[in-house]
Amino acid sequence: MYQVFISTYQGLEDILIEELKELGISPSRLKVSRRGVSVSGCDLKDIYTFNYLLRTALRVLINLDHLRINSANDLYDAARNIDWSEWFSVRQSFKIDAIANNSEFFRNSLYAARLVKDAIVDNFRDNEGKRPSVDFDYPDVKIHVLISGNTTTLSIDSSGESLHKRGYKSGIFRAPISEVLAAAMLKQAGFNSKMNLFDPMCGSGTILCEGYLLATNTPAGKFRRHWAFQEWKNYDKGEFLNLIDSCNANITKFSGSIYGTDLVGNNVGLTKSNLGNVGYSSGRIEKADFFESANHFNVESGLLLTNPPYGERLELSEARDFYKNMGDQFKQQFSGWTAGVFSANIPALKGLGLKPRRRIPLWNGPLEGRLFLYDLY
Ligand SMILES: C[S@@+](CC[C@H](N)C(=O)[O-])C[C@H]1O[C@@H](n2cnc3c(N)ncnc32)[C@H](O)[C@@H]1O
Structure with missing residues (x-):
């Protein structure tokens, strides 16, 4: 079971909570924070559901580790110990997005991103003798690192492109509302x-x-063609197609x-x-x-x-x-x-x-x- 963080715009947290309750998620599993809601006890089907149905979500992130760090090395060790091969293979590409706020160890988020990249590469190399490549533009897998003071969260992005990109827009307009x-x-x-x-x-x-x-x-995702979770090793295509069918059957x-x-x-x-x-x-x-x-x-x-x-x-x-x-x-x-x-x-x-x-x-x-x-x- 996974802990998930669903991001949204500031001010929409309560509406996102309402949407999650409408999906039958018990309030005891929900915790609001600024620009997002955490949901505990999620399985892969929940993750697919959030990506496919939620209208006010921007991104669904799976929390892989959340810890206190006392040195930069603690971040490397935490990333080194995650079983990345559960999520992607050495033939796939990845990218790290890091944000560091008020950290005495990371003045610079690029340094945090590089340490996590090294940890992932070392993990694969030790276990499989090969390393996956980094792709800054079109990665198969995106890892997020959020450092806030002395706490760090490492997560994997199940959405890919932001979920406001629904896939039904034909042309480009200068000032659309999200x-x-x-x-x-x-x-x-x-x-x-x-x-x-x-x-x-x-x-x-x-x-x-x-x-x-x-x-x-x-469903908000009916016209979208791709989500990042479809690149994961544990992607259950049958489960996702069943979910699409049952949600689309509820269109009125x-x-x-x-x-x-x-x-x-x-x-x-x-x-x-x-x-x-x-x-x-x-x-x-x-x-x-x-x-x-x-x-x-x-x-x-x-x-x-x-x-x-x-x-x-x-x-x-x-x-x-x-x-x-x-x-x-x-x-x-x-x-x-x-x-x-x-x-x-x-x-x-x-x-x-x-x-x-x-x-x-x-x-x-x-x-x-x-x-x-x-x-x-
Ligand atoms: C901020 S944009 C709206 C964006 C829109 N909600 C979307 O998502 O694409 C404002 C629009 O108002 C239109 N507009 C400005 N003055 C207008 C008027 N007097 N009557 C009708 N449309 C007007 C502009 O042409 C522009 O398309």
């Missing part, structure tokens, strides 16, 4: 399969795609409708294509200026959820005007709706001019923002 954050916002706003969803500034359509996945109970119907607008025609195309990739082609996505068209779909109620431009290039007064105009549209055109606006421009967001039902601190990666939720009457 899929993980979009899913968390939809959950906080209480979105479900009977509601309509409208993003008036939809960009590449992340909120709309995540809304469809959430409402239909479609969506009885709401999805609407989107954006000023930029290219974004409209991207959103349509991304929605098509998740299996929803009947959305109404149009090129329009929200301030001119507002609720031109004439929909009675639903969830309006959006992340407008933060206005980094605007003066605060211009950004305030932009948000104030949004608030005016909400009041005039969307009575009966729930609205949610996420922005990292908190002063401008406050200028929206309506009293939020909830103000939720959330981070879009390193950017601190707020999700304001409104009931519009």
Whole structure:
């Protein structure tokens, strides 16, 4: 049985806990920390499940050792004593990601990474007479080393690429919101399969795609093609394929409708294509200026959820005007709706001019923002 650490963005820890409870994980196995949740007593099937289903997870790490160190050599010894051959073979490549905070032995995380790399190489060489190679760009196996003061955690990454990369995006968009954050916002706003969803500034359509996945109970990983655990020696392909089948069998119907607008025609195309990739082609996505068209779909109620431009290039007064105009549209055109606006421009967001039902601190990666939720009457 393994101890697992599931990382997420700061501010999403409680939603991640809720997701884990929904999967039937007993609260006694869960421990929250900053930017993540530890889960004890996990088997490989749990690890596959977390990677396939969790919407608010970024990475699932398996804890291989957690210890106090009194010298740099203690880190080498700990890594030297792990049975790496349980996880990967000498023919596979690996990479070490190390972080060292407040350590008297490791001023430099590169030194920690090199020691662990040496320990792994020495371990294989002693046991098998050969060593695996290091690949910084496309390693088969990624090992994480976290040194915090005098404690060290060595773990192996079961996810590979961050889990916000769901695999359904067709094109590159300049300022997308993270899929993980979009899913968390939809959950906080209480979105479900009977509601309509409208993003008036939809960009590449992340909120709309995540809304469809959430409402239909479609697994977050359904469109992803690869996870790091598939490279492990102990990968049980049959178990993973069974899990995929049983999770996909729980996909349900969506009885709401999805609407989107954006000023930029290219974004409209991207959103349509991304929605098509998740299996929803009947959305109404149009090129329009929200301030001119507002609720031109004439929909009675639903969830309006959006992340407008933060206005980094605007003066605060211009950004305030932009948000104030949004608030005016909400009041005039969307009575009966729930609205949610996420922005990292908190002063401008406050200028929206309506009293939020909830103000939720959330981070879009390193950017601190707020999700304001409104009931519009
Ligand atoms: C931060 S991006 C949204 C990103 C989107 N959530 C995604 O994940 O791709 C803001 C979007 O608002 C659009 N926009 C700006 N002003 C607008 C307006 N007045 N009406 C409609 N869309 C607008 C921009 O073209 C841009 O695509």
